[in-house]
Amino acid sequence: MATATLPKLRLELVTGNVGANVHGIELAGTKDPEIRDALQRALHEHGVLFFEYDGIVSADAFHTFGEMFGELENGYRLSAIEDKPTSAEDALMDSAKVPMKQYQTNRWHGDGTLFECPPQAAMLTCVEAPPAGGDTMWASMYAAWDDLSSYLQRMLEEVEVLNSAKRLPWLKSDATAVHPAVCRDPITGRKFLFVNENYSERILGMSEDESETILQMLFRHVNTPEFHVRHRWQPGRIAVWEERVTQHRGVADFTGPRKMRRLTFVGGKPSL
Numbered sequence: 289m290a291t292a293t294l295p296k297l298r299l300e301l302v303t304g305n306v307g308a309n310v311h312g313i314e315l316a317g318t319k320d321p322e323i324r325d326a327l328q329r330a331l332h333e334h335g336v337l338f339f340e341y342d343g344i345v346s347a348d349a350f351h352t353f354g355e356m357f358g359e360l361e362n363g364y365r366l367s368a369i370e371d372k373p374t375s376a377e378d379a380l381m382d383s384a385k386v387p388m389k390q391y392q393t394n395r396w397h398g399d400g401t402l403f404e405c406p407p408q409a410a411m412l413t414c415v416e417a418p419p420a421g422g423d424t425m426w427a428s429m430y431a432a433w434d435d436l437s438s439y440l441q442r443m444l445e446e447v448e449v450l451n452s453a454k455r456l457p458w459l460k461s462d463a464t465a466v467h468p469a470v471c472r473d474p475i476t477g478r479k480f481l482f483v484n485e486n487y488s489e490r491i492l493g494m495s496e497d498e499s500e501t502i503l504q505m506l507f508r509h510v511n512t513p514e515f516h517v518r519h520r521w522q523p524g525r526i527a528v529w530e531e532r533v534t535q536h537r538g539v540a541d542f543t544g545p546r547k548m549r550r551l552t553f554v555g556g557k558p559s560l
């Protein structure tokens with residue numbers, strides 16, 4: 289059944305390529321398998337889903353809500369993040385402790401692509417919003433792929449990319465993973481670009497100069513406004529995003545406090 293025809297669920301597209309506001313889902317969530325399937329399909333189709341509720345979403349409520357979307361991961365896997373939770377607790381990201389610029393979360397990236405199995409999805413909610421700024425942006429990797437020439441697409445379909453922490457000097461991780469440069473979403477069947485500025489180190493089988501030239505061009509390509517959606521935070525707002533078919537970045541233009549809760553979902557190995 290198409291998502292738009294389910295009586296309790298209504299989707300409102302935010303841009304032409306990525307992001308949808310979701311209406312009709314209570315904060316307590318639903319166990320209705322038909323609605324959960326429709327939400328999962330909407331997540332993979334639109335990349336990021338936005339929800340809005342009254343007041344701050346508690347850690348317990350955030351977990352319960354998240355259970356609609358998959359299996360929650362067990363805290364951060366990146367050791368340099370301070371105050372990382374050691375259990376299934378959510379991470380409370382405080383701009384005073386985890387500055388965006390220092391940790392380069394204000395560059396386009398997918399989370400954890402230096403792992404064999406990066407998170408499938410992630411979600412954020414706002415606990416305290418700065419008076420202005422501190423938005424989060426997402427970019428559609430379906431749109432980024434579709435917009436490449438067929439010549440470049442054919443080349444990229446042939447290659448794999450080494451992902452590592454080499455471009456992030458602060459990140460003390462030896463993890464590496466090789467992923468295809470383009471992958472296919474198992475739910476939508478659509479191809480998406482799978483290189484990102486934080487973790488994609490090298491296209492295998494090319495000289496360093498060839499690899500770096502093509503990667504830098506692709507990093508610039510991701511930064512195309514037509515692929516983007518930008519979200520303003522207020523307490524009570526929740527964003528859930530599919531980690532492979534989108535990239536995201538924070539906007540480090542705020543001075544006041546900014547506190548967010550964050551959870552991630554277990555994923556398998558991406559493939560074409």
Ligand SMILES: [Fe+2]
Binds near residue numbers: 393397398
């Ligand atoms: Fe991130």
